[in-house]
Amino acid sequence: TELSETLIPDDLAFLLNDYLSHMTEIAKQYEATVDKFMGDAILIFFGDPNSQGVEQDAKACVEMAIAMRQQMKLLRERWKKMGYSALHIRMGISTGYCHVGNYGATHRMAYTIVGRDVNLAARLQYAAEIDEILISDDTYQLIKSDFLCAPKTPIYLKGIQGAVKTWQVMEKYTGNKSDHQQWFDYEYKGFHLVLNLEEVQNYEYPELVEVLEKMIQRLKVQQTLINTQGIARLRLEDEVKPIEIDQQDQV
Template identity: 80%
Template sequence: MPLASWVEKEPRQFAYFHRLMGYLMLSLLVVIYYYTAPDVNYQIYTPLFFLFVLLIHPKLSRWLLYRYNKRINNYVMFALDVMVVAVTLSAVHLSLVLSFIALFALLYTAINNKIPFLIVSMASLLGITVFYLSNIFIFGFAEYFDHTSTELIVLGFICLIAYFGVGSFYQNQRASFLNKNRQHYYEEMNRYMELANQLSRYAPLQLWQSIMRGEAQAKIEYKRKKMTIFFSDIQGFTELSETLIPDDLAFLLNDYLSHMTDIAKQYGGTVDKFMGDAILIFFGDPHSNGVAQDAKTCVEMALAMRQQMKLLRERWVKMGYPALHIRMGVSTGYCHVGNYGATHRMAYTIVGRDANLAARLQSAAKVDEILISDDTYQLIKSDFLCSPKPPIFLKGIQGPVKTWQIMEKYNVRKLDNQQWFDYEYKGFHLLLNLDEAQNFEYPELIKVLENMIQRLELQRKLTNSQGIVKLHIEDEVIQMPKRDTVSSVSQHQNI
């Protein structure tokens, strides 16, 4: 439809069409005035001037837009319209009705294009100048505000209504068209955001956010960084999968992975991948809080996961499932992290010795044990209680590996109900884990501690302050003071 094509045009294109329409109407009114008015001169040539303005209009508009901007272009075009109206008013000798019609159309153009008052005033001065120059050199002076013929009045109002009507119709339809487009774009944006959110679940959250913010690109690249890697799995899950039906197995696995992923998200870890019941998480990319802080955050996450696993285990046992336990390994070192694969299918992951070391530490860990490498221990030892483990040999790792077991995080003050005690001082080392001790074993432990206390008391009695063992009382030699010895000798001589 023609109207639809008008509406779909850009405002600059419609402005040219609307201006063409107005100039044609002015030309029609001036020509009719030429044939109906008694005192005319060169009015018949006025349409040629309007045609010249229309011919230079596109090039002038493009030049103004290229050299300046849309605002300057609107100001210049309005000034051009004022000059055309001034020539028209000079041609019709300020015919009363035609003058009001032309001025109303000009006022409508100023309001529609949001021309400021200062520009309107300057354009008015330009119009008055053009008006008098046209009178002097072309149309001459005649009776102003003369009576207008009925034909011109009717035709003028028809042209004015048509000019206003077309402009208002375009504005309304354009607003409706833009609203429809805005709604369409809004719906498409929501649809794409929903799709992006769904696709983001197949990639680490931090990576997806970096891509959406423009900080990272989906291309094959990698970098070398020092990171902390966490690896965990459920002990005996492979054997369990042979005894449970698929639905129960899927429930346990999804319940476990869901809670562990929520904890990883809370601590800012990058969840690399799920490999069955195994989870690979790393800290240090795409965002890092420093190598030491990344290691501490990773260990805190591991402790939170171990605590959460206790709650899950109790719930699963009440539901009739077997008690499940996890093993965790943590390692810190340099790895290559980035996108690996092909241009049409890639994966964001890490590659390096310490990534393998974390997996091997997890395999070597005992039930509910968090085993860390020595590099990790050096970074977190001031904040966490760790127990040394004998060096172990791991598959794919050359030489013995020094490992440590994470007990708990140091508190500012010791709690009365703390579960771990670890005290070491010059030949004395007490390591007590109440999580592993059973209630019926407490009397035996108390007896052992009481025997230790009695032995220490006996040792304190048997040794002096220098740690030398005391002799029996009859074996001790008492030294007499010198003055007592002299007096005893004198008494002996007197005798």
């Protein structure tokens, strides 16, 4: 809403279409069903028309959400370079029995999903923090062996009876990192590396290697310029050498 106040309609349409296109493509890769677009929100579900079983569907859904969050980091950097605001994402996931079918009037029908857990997913999304994936306890029980999740304080959601136990998805358990992994996402105090090798062409490798080597060399130079406390080292000629004088030797 705030962004629509500052952008002309053409720019807003570009951002929305760019975002929705990338998210839809990721959903397609995980064989999810894209139900509908609601402004900048997307309703996606698993289990119909195809299903790999409840547990596998839940794991595919959470893995898809993580991939979407990763993709948003790349889109965010690109949009910032184009002069747009840094946009973020948040997601809610729930698992349960819903009704899927055609709804509407005689002259206009829509294939969609309805049920308590549809509403729960929407409420979880609304309650999630920036860039957070918030899942219900039912979903957590299905995916906990494959994903690292942090428990959240039970929350009360509009239209949902009682406190809802939720979990924040952190990352997927990977064990030893493969030499062939395609995603790198490392962030630590002033350093942020996001690399998606799936989007890098062969001819671009030498340039990336050169950039990384320059970064490594610069870090090594910086390491020689500061001490272990992070304070700049003095040049040898600037160092003050203390001299201890015994009082008896003073004249």
